[in-house]
Amino acid sequence: xxxxxxxxxxxxxxxxxxxxxxxxAQVWLDLKLPDYMNVITRLVQTPGSEMRxxxxxxxxxxxxxxxxxxxxxxxxxxxxxxxxxxxxRLRSLQFNRVxxxxxxxxxxxxxxxxxxxxxxxxxxxxxLVTMGLQVVIRAPIMAVWAIMKIAGKGFExxxxxxxxxAILIAIxxxxxxxVMPRFRKMQKLxxxxxxxxxxxxxxxxxxxxxxxxxxxxxxxxxxxxxLTDTQLFTNRAMAIMMPIVMTIMSGLPxxxxxxxxxxxxTADMADRLTIFSNMVVFSAYAMQVIMSFMMLVIMFVMLPRxxxxxxxxxxxxxxxxxxxxxxxxxxxxxxxxEVTFKNVCFKYPDAxxxxxxxxxxxxxxxxxxxxxxxxGSGKSTLINxxxxxxxxxxxxxxxxxxxxxxxxxxxxxxxxxxxPQRAVLFKGTVNSNVxxxxxxxxxxxxxxxxxAVRIAQSTEFVENMENxxxxxxxxxxxxxxxxxxxxxxxxxxxxxxxxIYIFDDSFSALDYKTDRVxxxxxxxxxxxxxxxxxxxRIGTIMDADKIIVLDEGIIVGAGTHKELLETCAVYxxxxxxxxxxxxxxx
Numbered sequence: 001x002x003x004x005x006x007x008x009x010x011x012x013x014x015x016x017x018x019x020x021x022x023x024x025a026q027v028w029l030d031l032k033l034p035d036y037m038n039v040i041t042r043l044v045q046t047p048g049s050e051m052r053x054x055x056x057x058x059x060x061x062x063x064x065x066x067x068x069x070x071x072x073x074x075x076x077x078x079x080x081x082x083x084x085x086x087x088x089r090l091r092s093l094q095f096n097r098v099x100x101x102x103x104x105x106x107x108x109x110x111x112x113x114x115x116x117x118x119x120x121x122x123x124x125x126x127x128l129v130t131m132g133l134q135v136v137i138r139a140p141i142m143a144v145w146a147i148m149k150i151a152g153k154g155f156e157x158x159x160x161x162x163x164x165x166a167i168l169i170a171i172x173x174x175x176x177x178x179v180m181p182r183f184r185k186m187q188k189l190x191x192x193x194x195x196x197x198x199x200x201x202x203x204x205x206x207x208x209x210x211x212x213x214x215x216x217x218x219x220x221x222x223x224x225x226x227l228t229d230t231q232l233f234t235n236r237a238m239a240i241m242m243p244i245v246m247t248i249m250s251g252l253p254x255x256x257x258x259x260x261x262x263x264x265x266t267a268d269m270a271d272r273l274t275i276f277s278n279m280v281v282f283s284a285y286a287m288q289v290i291m292s293f294m295m296l297v298i299m300f301v302m303l304p305r306x307x308x309x310x311x312x313x314x315x316x317x318x319x320x321x322x323x324x325x326x327x328x329x330x331x332x333x334x335x336x337x338e339v340t341f342k343n344v345c346f347k348y349p350d351a352x353x354x355x356x357x358x359x360x361x362x363x364x365x366x367x368x369x370x371x372x373x374x375x376g377s378g379k380s381t382l383i384n385x386x387x388x389x390x391x392x393x394x395x396x397x398x399x400x401x402x403x404x405x406x407x408x409x410x411x412x413x414x415x416x417x418x419x420p421q422r423a424v425l426f427k428g429t430v431n432s433n434v435x436x437x438x439x440x441x442x443x444x445x446x447x448x449x450x451x452a453v454r455i456a457q458s459t460e461f462v463e464n465m466e467n468x469x470x471x472x473x474x475x476x477x478x479x480x481x482x483x484x485x486x487x488x489x490x491x492x493x494x495x496x497x498x499x500i501y502i503f504d505d506s507f508s509a510l511d512y513k514t515d516r517v518x519x520x521x522x523x524x525x526x527x528x529x530x531x532x533x534x535x536x537r538i539g540t541i542m543d544a545d546k547i548i549v550l551d552e553g554i555i556v557g558a559g560t561h562k563e564l565l566e567t568c569a570v571y572x573x574x575x576x577x578x579x580x581x582x583x584x585x586x
Contacts, residue, residue, distance in 0.1 A: 001303070004125060004310040007089055007317075012082045016133060019078045023138045026071035029064045031145055034284035036061045072134075079133035087126035094118045094316050102323045103389050104349050109316065112195030117316055120190055121309035128299075128306035135295045143292035146285045156263070157279070160255045161286045164248050168293050171244055176304065179237045182230050183304040187312060189227040196223045202476075249290050256283045323388050329411040331400020337365040337415075337499035337530035339386060344395035346381060354393070355381050356553045363546065365499075368523075368531040370541035372574060373550035379534045380421060382550070383504050386532065387416050399500070414439050417493030419506035421534075423485040425477030430462055431469045433477075433488055439496040448495055455525050456491035457518045458484070482509040490518070494526065501531040507540050515540060538575045547571070 008016075036057045098106070098114055106114070200207060200216050207216050260279035264272050331338075344359040356378045363369040371379045385392055388404055397404045404412060425433050434452055435444035449469060453459050461484055465471035477485040486509040493501060501522075507515045519540070522531075535541045542561045549557035549564060549571045557568030564571040 001307045001310050003314055004090075007093065008082075008086060009089075012085060015078045015082050019075050019082075019133050020137055022071045022074045022078075023134075024141060026068050026075065027138060027142050027145055029068040029071065030142070030288065031285070032064045033061055034281045036064070037280060037284060075134055075138075079130050082133065083126045083129035086129055087122045090122050090125060090313060091118050094122075094313065097317055097319070097321075100321045100323075101319070102321060102391075103384075104322050105319055108319075108349075110191070110195065112198055113191045113312075114316070115198075116187065116191045116194050117309075117312050121187065121312050124302075124306045124309035125313065128302055131299060131302060135299050139292040139295040139299070143289050146288040146292070156259045157256050157282045157286065160252065160259060161289060164252045164255075164286075164290060165293055167248060168245060168290070171241055175237050175241050179234050180304045182234050184308050186227070186230050186234070186305065187308050189223070189230055192223045193220075193227055196220050245294055249287070249294065252286055252290055253283050256286060323391060323409070324405070325409040325412075326403075326406035327408060328402055328406045329408055331402045335365075335400040337528070338398075338400055339363050339369075339500060339530065339532065340398040340401075341382075342396050342398065344382075344385065344392045344397060346378075346385065346390065346393045348390075354553060356385075359395070359555060361546070361548060361555075361558065363530055363532065365530055366528045367545040368533065368543070370533040370535060370544035370547045371550060372535060372538070372541060372547060372571070374570075374574075376552075377550040378553040379550055380504050383502055383532060383534050386500070386502060387413060387418055414496075415499045416502060417496045417498035417500070418502045419486075419489050419493045419504065421504045421506070421508075423477065423482070423489040423506075423509070425473050425480075425485055425488060427475040428473055429467075429470045430465070430473060430488065433473055434491045434495050436492050437496070439498070444495055448497075449491075451525075452491040452495035453488075455494050455518075455521050456487045457514055457521070458487040458491055483511070483514070486510060487514075487518070490522075494522070499529065501526070501529060501533075503531065503533045503535075505534045505536060507533075508536060512539060519543075538578045549574075 039057050040054055040061075094114075094117060098118075109117075196216075196219055200220065207213060256279060260275065260282075264275050264279075267275055340362040341359045344356060345354050346356040347354040359382060361369070371382060373379055381390070384390055385397055386399070386404070388409070391405065399407070399412070399415065426436070430453075431446075431449055434449045446469075450459075453462055453469075461480075462468060462471070473479065473488075477488070480488075486506060490503075490506060507518070510518065515537070516539070533541055533544065538561075541547055545560070546558060547561060547564055548555055549568050551570050557564050557571050559567065561575075565575060
């Protein structure tokens, strides 16, 4: 838990120190009130006392109360400020760390869990800091100081107060034994609710198309009930504890006055005034002690859940990205857009079998290389090794004659125009989606965007949209068709003017005519740029300079379309299943 506080800045530590000063002042002022009450009690009970002295002491009591209130305001303001800035930093740190994660780390945590850790878990820490500065510091000071004040004022009253405190501690310990495991479980259940909700929202069309609303509703209800049951258990435990605490708080003054009545009744007349005034003061201080322990109990109720949240946040922040960037920004002189795989093997973390084995090939500047094979043959995995979404387990990947691991990630990404298998668009406009990111230049001009849209065969539908290039694009591009999303994703890659294009089955949502025209224009307009294409359609890759056929992670054929028809049975089987004999030789 304490480890999370290393992310506090010095300015926040200074604010905490200032809060500490005001907390001490507040405690001192609160503990002065019974002293003035003692004096007023004596004055009231002493014949011949002047009313003026009572008013003076009452005035000091009022000033102490107002001073305590002002100190509480200052502490509350500083606590809220520290908690807000600290939680903001934790969210930023987590976001930046997740941005540097490879697919391996993302899969390890899961998207739903990362969302919960950046929202709900940070909120728990924020609540703890807000309450902690006002309670955790104040309560021990108040308890110790009040105990010192009442020390020696009555053994019987001290015993009664000690018994009340012991009962409070025992109740709290018993409750925490049962509640603590549930707090640990609660955050995981929130992850589960987030995951189920996210799945349902993103797959809403499929859910409706398959009449699976009842199934999804039942799945959500199960996750929701698990979380609710856990929360009810913890809330019930707290509900049981609070009445007991309140009973002790109400019973302690009663016990003190009952003991006081007995002591006064058995004491000499001369001592009765002293015992009475001590009883009044002791009662006030005893209540301060009980209040201090009650505040600590409230804090310890919050602490287990916050502790679990802190651990989950630290897990993200302490995770070192598997992808470590190098220092080079340029490849070897004279090489541009050349990609070489040398005996590359890859297996996913904790997997027993390799997904790719002994992959070797070279594609030079301006060439087009394509990858084809059955589902699960490793095509997408291979292509994702180039931008280092994963790192090769064995072998090396050279880009412009330099190992990809030796580049800074920014320099590596600036060489690549990547179009994923599933087109991803962001909430914004056509312009903001096409001119997305940074390619190391001074930015993209309007002409750059229009050129990229034209090459991607998107000009007609973009200019027919309301506001054209400033037309709104919904989150995930949900307000345009799949083919339109795919073409805008391709336009985004073209706009970067990269050295290497990576198309991960990026033409699958296009009709055959658009596919053919787009690739033809792309080849003309981007001459000299290397293209790496993963495809399922033979028609998409027939004109590639080299085609690599994969089968269960192994290269079973490499060459041109015509060469592979003669030499590779796997390729010929795929080709004949898609095209007629006339189309194969045309």
